[in-house]
Amino acid sequence: MQEFTQQTFTEERALFHTIDARISDSVFDVGESPLKECRKLDIDTTLFRYKYPLWYCKDVSLKNCTLFDMARAGIWYTDNVSIEDTVIEAPKNIRKADGVTLKNVSFPNAAETLWNCNNVTMENVFAKGDYFAFNTNNIKADNFTLVGNYSFDGTKNMEIRNSKLLSKDAFWNTEDVTVYDSVVYGEYLGWHSRNLRLVNCRISGTQALCYAENLVLENCTLGEDADLCFEYSSVHAEIKGRVHSVKNPRSGRIVAEEYGDIILDEHCKAPANCSIQTGKKQS
Numbered sequence: 385m386q387e388f389t390q391q392t393f394t395e396e397r398a399l400f401h402t403i404d405a406r407i408s409d410s411v412f413d414v415g416e417s418p419l420k421e422c423r424k425l426d427i428d429t430t431l432f433r434y435k436y437p438l439w440y441c442k443d444v445s446l447k448n449c450t451l452f453d454m455a456r457a458g459i460w461y462t463d464n465v466s467i468e469d470t471v472i473e474a475p476k477n478i479r480k481a482d483g484v485t486l487k488n489v490s491f492p493n494a495a496e497t498l499w500n501c502n503n504v505t506m507e508n509v510f511a512k513g514d515y516f517a518f519n520t521n522n523i524k525a526d527n528f529t530l531v532g533n534y535s536f537d538g539t540k541n542m543e544i545r546n547s548k549l550l551s552k553d554a555f556w557n558t559e560d561v562t563v564y565d566s567v568v569y570g571e572y573l574g575w576h577s578r579n580l581r582l583v584n585c586r587i588s589g590t591q592a593l594c595y596a597e598n599l600v601l602e603n604c605t606l607g608e609d610a611d612l613c614f615e616y617s618s619v620h621a622e623i624k625g626r627v628h629s630v631k632n633p634r635s636g637r638i639v640a641e642e643y644g645d646i647i648l649d650e651h652c653k654a655p656a657n658c659s660i661q662t663g664k665k666q667s
Contacts, residue, residue, distance in 0.1 A: 633658035
């Protein structure tokens with residue numbers, strides 16, 4: 385194994401096509417694509433200050449690293465990448481990657497991050513930025529905090545636990561997504577989703593969960609601002625407490641302890657047979 389310790393790299397493609405190397409206590413400064421086409425990299429306590437550091441790589445581990453703002457578009461077309469105890473300040477990071485593990489990672493500028501990836505695991509991750517995880521499939525996330533709109537558009541096969549999502553237009557066009565024990569705040573949540581399941585969640589935001597197919601809510605709470613819910617959705621919902629308003633659900637069954645407004649008018653779409661019931665959940 386090659387060793388690079390306490391070095392500063394400034395050349396373009398400084399370590400191009402390096403295979404089986406450990407890089408520690410170093411700095412990648414000006415110089416694009418320093419680690420392009422590399423394999424089997426163990427990178428520790430290293431700073432990335434410039435563009436495109438890890439493209440077309442495989443089997444990469446980063447620990448205690450920092451990717452500064454200018455390290456944008458930093459990790460693309462890279463498979464089997466593990467990132468731990470790291471700050472990724474640069475936007476547009478992690479694209480078209482397969483096999484991504486993120487643990488104790490912060491994305492303070494996560495705009496357009498984690499796009500078109502596959503097989504992603506996140507634990508103790510914070511992200512702030514719009515359009516997070518567009519068209520990314522097979523995600524597992526635990527203790528994930530997101531502040532950013534339009535998240536997870538087009539995502540398939542995702543499981544989120546113990547998380548907090550502040551995200552308008554989250555989960556649009558998703559398929560086979562389950563969220564457990566989480567807080568989800570955002571206007572127009574889950575539109576055009578298929579098989580979206582929310583379990584033990586608190587949900588807030590206007591016009592939530594419309595145009596959804598096979599939507600399931602189990603033991604969830606809806607905030608007072610969650611109005612005009614379920615329009616044109618097929619839904620099976622068990623809700624704790626009050627629902628501020630329901631509008632024209634298409635089919636299924638909704639059970640809540642109390643309702644504000646129930647709007648069923650001539651615009652409801654076929655089969656227009658959703659059962660809306662009042663009942664207290666048994667303990």
